[in-house]
Amino acid sequence: MSAPVEGRAFEPRVLGLLCTHCAYACADNAGGTRASVPAGLRTIRLMCTGRVEPSLVLEAFGAGADGVLIMGCHPGGCHYKEQNYRAVQRQRILLRLLDQCGVEPERCRFDHVSAAESTRYLELVDDFVAALRRLGPLRLERRTRVHRPH
Amino acid sequence: MQATTSRPRIALYWASGCGGCEIAFVNLHERLLELDARFEIFFCPCLVDTKRQDVEALPDGALALTLLDGAQRSDENVEMAQLLRRKSQLLVAYGSCAHEGCLPGLANLRPTASLLDTVYAGMSEPSRPRARAAVPQGELHLPTLLPRVLPLADVVDVDYVIPGCPPEPDTLWRALGQMFTEPPPPRGAVLGAGESAVCRECALRREDKTIVRLRRVHELIPEPTRCLLEQGILCMGPATRDGCGALCTRVGMPCIGCYGAPEGVPDQGAAMAGAVGSILDIEPLRDRSDKEIAAAVDATLDAVPDWAGSCYKFSLAASLLGGRRT
Numbered sequence: 001m002s003a004p005v006e007g008r009a010f011e012p013r014v015l016g017l018l019c020t021h022c023a024y025a026c027a028d029n030a031g032g033t034r035a036s037v038p039a040g041l042r043t044i045r046l047m048c049t050g051r052v053e054p055s056l057v058l059e060a061f062g063a064g065a066d067g068v069l070i071m072g073c074h075p076g077g078c079h080y081k082e083q084n085y086r087a088v089q090r091q092r093i094l095l096r097l098l099d100q101c102g103v104e105p106e107r108c109r110f111d112h113v114s115a116a117e118s119t120r121y122l123e124l125v126d127d128f129v130a131a132l133r134r135l136g137p138l139r140l141e142r143r144t145r146v147h148r149p150h
Numbered sequence: 151m152q153a154t155t156s157r158p159r160i161a162l163y164w165a166s167g168c169g170g171c172e173i174a175f176v177n178l179h180e181r182l183l184e185l186d187a188r189f190e191i192f193f194c195p196c197l198v199d200t201k202r203q204d205v206e207a208l209p210d211g212a213l214a215l216t217l218l219d220g221a222q223r224s225d226e227n228v229e230m231a232q233l234l235r236r237k238s239q240l241l242v243a244y245g246s247c248a249h250e251g252c253l254p255g256l257a258n259l260r261p262t263a264s265l266l267d268t269v270y271a272g273m274s275e276p277s278r279p280r281a282r283a284a285v286p287q288g289e290l291h292l293p294t295l296l297p298r299v300l301p302l303a304d305v306v307d308v309d310y311v312i313p314g315c316p317p318e319p320d321t322l323w324r325a326l327g328q329m330f331t332e333p334p335p336p337r338g339a340v341l342g343a344g345e346s347a348v349c350r351e352c353a354l355r356r357e358d359k360t361i362v363r364l365r366r367v368h369e370l371i372p373e374p375t376r377c378l379l380e381q382g383i384l385c386m387g388p389a390t391r392d393g394c395g396a397l398c399t400r401v402g403m404p405c406i407g408c409y410g411a412p413e414g415v416p417d418q419g420a421a422m423a424g425a426v427g428s429i430l431d432i433e434p435l436r437d438r439s440d441k442e443i444a445a446a447v448d449a450t451l452d453a454v455p456d457w458a459g460s461c462y463k464f465s466l467a468a469s470l471l472g473g474r475r476t
C-alpha cells in the first residue's frame with residue numbers, strides 16, 4: 001500500500017477480508033449499482049472467514065493497513081457449518097494481543113452480513129472507516145528480520 | 151592469553167540473558183571434552199579469563215564460531231554483538247533471548263521510561279542510572295537501554311539460530327554438528343530442532359475434544375495422559391517448534407513456547423490465537439446474535455489474564471508487531 005499523502009485529509013487504508021458467500025457478493029452488487037465505497041478500501045475474497053489466520057491481520061497492519069474488516073455470514077448461515085464461529089473466536093483472541101501491544105482493538109472488526117444486504121454492507125464499511133478516521137493512522141515501527149530463511 | 155594453539159577458536163558470550171544458556175552449554179557434560187579437543191574456547195566471560203580487549207585485538211574473522219545468547223537490551227549489547235560479528239566466521243543466535251527476545255522481550259509491553267520508573271520508584275535523580283556519572287574516583291560510564299528489546303538478528307547478520315530457553319543440550323549438540331557438515335545448512339536456518347510443532351512429539355492423548363473452559367495451571371490437577379490443551383490449559387504446543395522432546399508436557403506442565411514458532415510460521419502469538427480459536431467450544435454460541443457471540447467468547451477468554459504474556463512469552467520482541475506500539 002502506498003504512503004499517505006501529506007497535507008490531505010486522512011483517508012484510512014482498510015483491508016476487507018470478505019467471505020465469497022456473503023460480503024463479497026454484497027461488494028460485487030454494490031459495484032454493479034455503481035455505489036461509491038471509501039477510497040482506501042481494498043478487498044480480498046475468501047472462501048470463508050474461517051480462512052483468516054490471525055497472522056494475516058498482523059501482516060496487513062505491518063504492510064500499512066489502518067484497519068482490517070473481516071466479514072462473514074450471519075451466525076448459523078456459514079456455508080462450512082460453523083467456521084464463522086471459529087473465525088470470531090480467533091479474532092477475539094487476536095484483539096487481546098492487539099490491545100496489549102498498543103494497537104486499538106477497534107482496528108480489527110468482525111461483521112456479519114448476508115448476500116442480500118448490499119446496503120447494510122456499505123453502511124458497515126462506512127461506519128468502520130469513520131471509526132478509523134477518529135483513531136487516526138496506525139503508525140507501526142517496522143521490524144526487519146534477516147534471520148528468516150526465504 | 152598466552153597459550154597458542156592450532157585449534158579453531160570459538161566464543162560464548164552473553165548479552166542480556168540469565169546465564170541459563172551457559173548452563174545448557176556446560177550440560178553437554180562429557181561431550182565438552184570432545185568439543186574442547188576440536189575447538190579452543192577463546193572468549194567466554196563466565197568460563198575463561200580473556201577480556202573484550204583480547205577479542206578486539208584479534209584479526210577480523212579469527213573466531214570460527216560465536217554462540218551469542220541473551221537479548222539485545224542495551225547499547226553495550228549492540229556494541230558487543232557488532233564486535234563479535236566482525237570477529238566471527240559464524241555468528242549464532244544461541245537460545246530464545248537472542249532468537250526472539252524471550253522473557254526480557256516482554257518488557258516491550260511497556261515504554262522503557264515506565265520500566266525505569268517502576269524499578270527506581272521514588273528514587274531521586276542521582277540514584278537512577280545515568281550513562282555518565284562523576285564520582286570521586288573519576289567518571290563512570292554505564293550502558294543505556296535501547297528503546298525496546300531486539301532479537302540479535304535485528305542488530306547484526308546472524309548465520310544460524312539455536313532455539314530454546316535454554317536450548318536442550320541435545321539441541322545444541324545436534325546444531326553444532328549440523329553447522330560444521332558439508333554442505334552447510336542454508337544461512338538463517340534454525341538448527342538442532344524440528345520444523346513441526348511440539349504436539350508432534352508429545353505423548354499425551356488427543357481426543358479432538360473442545361475446550362469448554364480455560365483454566366490456569368494451578369486451578370486443576372490435569373489427567374496425566376490427556377492433552378493439556380483439551381483440558382483447558384493454555385499449552386503452547388501447537389504454536390511451538392518441536393525438538394525438545396516435549397519435556398514439559400511429559401511432566402504434566404504445559405509447553406510455554408520456548409522453542410519459538412514452527413518453521414514458516416510468521417508469528418507465534420497469532421498462531422496460538424488461531425489454534426485456540428479453533429477448538430474453543432462453539433455450542434454456547436449457536437443461535438445467538440453477533441453481540442452475544444462476541445460477549446460469550448470474551449467471557450471464556452477472561453479466564454486467561456495475560457494473553458500476550460502467555461502467547462508471546464518467548465517471542466514478543468520477534469513478533470510481527472514487536473511489542474507495544476511506541
Ligand code: SF4
Nearest residue numbers: 349352377378385387
Ligand atoms: S497441546 Fe500440549 S498437551 Fe496437547 S498435544 Fe500439544 S503439546 Fe501435548
Ligand code: SF4
Nearest residue numbers: 394398405406407408
Ligand atoms: S515443551 Fe515447550 S516450553 Fe517445554 S522445553 Fe519444549 S518447547 Fe520449551
